[in-house]
Each structure stands twice: as structure tokens, then as C-alpha cells.
Amino acid sequence: MAKKDDKKKWYPALKILVMLTILSFIVSLFFSAFAGDSAKADGNVALIPVKGVIISENYRVFGQEVADSPTIVRFIEEADRNPRIKAIILEINSPGGAPVATEEISRAIRKTNKTTVAWIREMGTSAGYWVASSCDKIVASRMSATGSIGAVISYLDFSGLLQDYNVTYQRLIAGKYKDIGTPFKELRLEERRLLQNYLDQLHDYFISAVAENRNLPEKEVRELATGMFYLGEDAKELGLVDVLGGKEEVISLIRDDLNITVELVEYKQEAGLADLLGSVFSQQSFFIGKGIGNSLAEARNFNRLEVWT
Template sequence: MDTTMDDQMPQQKRKWPYIAFVLLFLWLFALMLSSFISLFAGIESDSLGGNVAIIPVKGVITGDPGSGLFDEGASSEEIVKLIEKADRNPGIRAIIVEINSPGGSPVASDEIAQALKKTNKTTVAWIREIGTSGGYWVASATDHVVANRMSVTGSIGVIASYLDFSGFIGRYNVSYERLVAGKYKDIGTPFKEMTPEERVLFQNVLDDLRDNFIDEVAANRGMDRKDVERLATGLFYLGSEAKGLGLVDELGGRGEAIAYIEQKEGIKAQVVKYKPTPSFVDILQGAFSEQSFHVGQGIGDALVEKGKTS
């Protein structure tokens, strides 16, 4: 046996922890550097100029502010802040809400819609691929709605659902022991079948929400309430059909939205995009969650490959 090779093997093994530490340090440094760049690159400044603000409303509309850089969804809290920021900026003459949303929370949708109605600026909704339900609620609150002819919009209505596990747990001899202080305290629980009375109560709430939705669209669009009610079946429409129904003012995209503003305001549009500026902590949280997945995946792949070759 070669004693020289035997002496070298322990030395090589001792080097691996140091190499791993250096690689980990370099990875963390690169992550921190990219986070700082993302933080400062994402800052929107009023001093950068622009007289037309574009505010994205993308994904499911919720009231949650979001917890990280890579969260998907449209937070009403963040969007309302951006609308108010654009409204306070004397250089901004108009606001375009870029909508690509299937809707979401009625409360969150209404919060965005009310913020748009309160602004003193010209407002335009630009529906890209989808602007349905709460997404259309937001669009209807603007002065002018532009949609692609093949986009999907409308879907005026309200939906709620729940899972009923009562039959499933009964099959496995599991019982639901009901302990409540208040007749309807466990209404909607998935562990018991909903009673006819409870179903009526739920339906009444949904009907009230639908009525509010209809009232808002009718008022926002200047339409007769009966006409909106006939459309409020939950059905969605292509942009071309929605225009014929009075839900959309113009077919097109960003260019048409800007052209409308230029004609109405008598300006040459200079667009600036308003978007939430994540905190440094938000960026780190998002980056770590995203990168940790890939790192974990890489380790797993390496172990699998090692198992194949051993």
C-alpha cells in the first residue's frame, strides 16, 4: 500500500470544511449584494419625472400587505398607498391601473376602487389578459376602461364555498362533538352538514355582496342598475363583447390608454411606474426563501447522484 496516498487522504478531508465555509461566505455575500441592489433599484422617486403613473394590480386581490419580495398577489393596502402617493404628486396628471387580476376579496377590491374615486387625477383602467370579478370592480371605478379585445372581463357576482367532511369522518367512525355558545358559532364548519337555515343565511350574505357589486358598477359606469343586474350572472366576457355591453369604453392596450390621457389632459405623456418598495428585511426574507429552495434542491440532487454512483 502507498503510504503517501494514505497520508494525503486525511489532509484532503480536512480541507473540505474550509472550502465549504468559503463557498457559503461567498454565496451569502452575493445574496446581500443583490439584495442591496434590488432595494435601491426598486425605489421610485417623484424627482425622477413623469406625468402619468402606472400602478399594477396583478394577481388575487387581498387586504394583506405581503410578507416578502416574491409574494404574488395584489395587496389593497399597498395599492391604495401608491394611488395616494400619485395623487399627492403635483407632477402626476393621470393614473393608469394595469389590471391582470381574477378578483379576490370584496373588501380589498372596494378599498382600491374607493381610492381611485377619491383621487383628483384622470384615471384609466388597462385590462390586459384578465380583469374579472373584483378586478373589474376596480376597473369600473376609473374614468375610462381599456381592454384587449381577447382579454377576459366581467364576471359580476360573488362566490363562496366550503368543504364538507361530515360524510368522510362518519365513514371512519369519527364524530363531531359540537360545543358552542351561540347558535351559529360553528356555521360553515366542514365537520358537519350545513342546515337549510344556515344555507339561507349564507346565501343572504352573498346576495347582499352581489347587490353592492351591482350598485357600484352601475354608479361607476353610469349604467342603469337593471342593465347591470342582467349582466350580473357571474359570466365573463371577452373584451370585444364587454365593449358592446357597456362594460368597456375602448379596445386596446397601453398605447390607447396613454392616447386617451394625452387627448384629455392635453399633454405629452411621460410614464413612470409606481410599485411597492420592499424593505431590506422583505428582500432578505424573499431571497432566502427562494434561494434556500434551490440550495436544498441542489443538495438533494447531489445526494441522489452520489447514491447512483456508489
């Protein structure tokens, strides 16, 4: 009886959250045309933000900031084509992200003919560091979190919960690994080994990319690639960062290297009305119950493994 009463207490909050979710998506679709990109016409150094989780599509839930690779790649290519732009700064504040999206940004950086500098703010870890390593130079604060060279697969396992409620997972598949990672059954040893092999391969790609980008011996990078992050000062000693500092040091680096007076041009995606409304809804969702909100937002991904670098 107590369990039923506990469940009933969540119903009003759940209904409100569902209504807010539906309204948010409707408004987002209706007003998406008001969003656009912005970059000042004057200036000779492009400043491109890479903030939030790096993903391969511009997908925002409740105004949450993400670094989507199509937008960032487009900004890099536009700056590269602009004859007034002499250098590109990647302003990074990212904990990591999806492997493919990360590689897309990395390739765009390496293809450009302009001087590139990564400016790591609070955090440039995992995929965020992969992007930073693709630049000619890396500037970070002595307190910035960097490195964390590794990969992770995560998913929720509800198999024990289903047993508690006497719910059975009926398994019908074509292809023995088709439901690998489903949250409704425990991961088998063979499946665990397959996923670990996949992770190890991603890890090798990451290590090779950093070694090449930073001109470091692969063996040396492999020893650092434990998944642990390093503060800026330690990262500099290990060869993962070139200069300690912030915006002034970034500007000085470009000024001295190219012998120019640096005038920044910020490339950014303007927030539309949908993003502003989404931000308001996000505050409401937080107080209603962040855990429930996340569960609803990720409901469509129940049979999906999350892979991050």
C-alpha cells in the same frame, strides 16, 4: 394495510415541506426590512399594478403575487398628492378578491382628482373588474377576460370523510351559528339560506357600484351580473369597456384627453430577499406536492369561510 403504506409514503415529503415552510417564514421575518417601495422621480403619469388576488393585507406565501389594498391605496394617494402626476393608470391582471379590500381601492380611485384609466391585461374579472369600473376609462384587449359580476362563498366539507374514518365532530358553541361553515359538519338548510342572503347582499353592492361607476342603468347591469365573464370585444358592446387595445391605446387616451406627452412612472413594491427565496421555495414545494402545500398553508383557516367577489 395498504392504506397505512400509502400514508407512510407521504411522510418524507411532508417532513421536507414542513421544514421548507418553517425556514421560509423565518427568513421572511429576518429579511423583511430589505423590501421597499419604488417609484421613479421623473414622469407625469403614474402606473400602478393591481396583479393577483386582491386582499387586505400584504401576505405572501412562497412568493405568490397578490394585490394588497394598503399598498395600492398608498400608491394612489401618493400619486394624487404629487403635482407632477397628471393621470393614474391601474394596470390590472386580477381574477378577483376580498370585498373589503376591493372597496378600499375603489374608494381611493374615486377620491383622486387625477384622470384615472384602468388597463386590463389578461384578466380583470369580479373584484378586478370592480376596481376597473371605478376609473374614468377602461381599456382592455379584445381577448381580455372582464366582468364576472358576482360573489362566491367556498369552504371544504370533510364531514363525509370523518364518517368514513369513524371520527365524530363534537359541537360545543355559544351562539347557534358560531360554527357555520366549519368543514367538519354538513351545512344545514337554514345556514345555507343565511349564507345565500349574505351573498345576495354582496351581489347587490357589486351591481350598484358598477352601475354608478359606469353610468349604466342598474337594471341593465343586473341582467349582465350572472357571474359570467366577457371577452373585451363583447364587454365593449355591453358598455363594460370603453376602448379595445393595450398600452399604446392607454397612452393615446391620456395624451389626447390631457394634451400632454405621457411619461410613465411605475409605482411598485420592490421584492426583498425574502420574496426571492420564497420564489425558490415555491418551485420546490410544487414538485413535492402542491396539494399538500396548500393544505398546510390553509390549515389555520379550517373554521373560516372564504368570501370573494
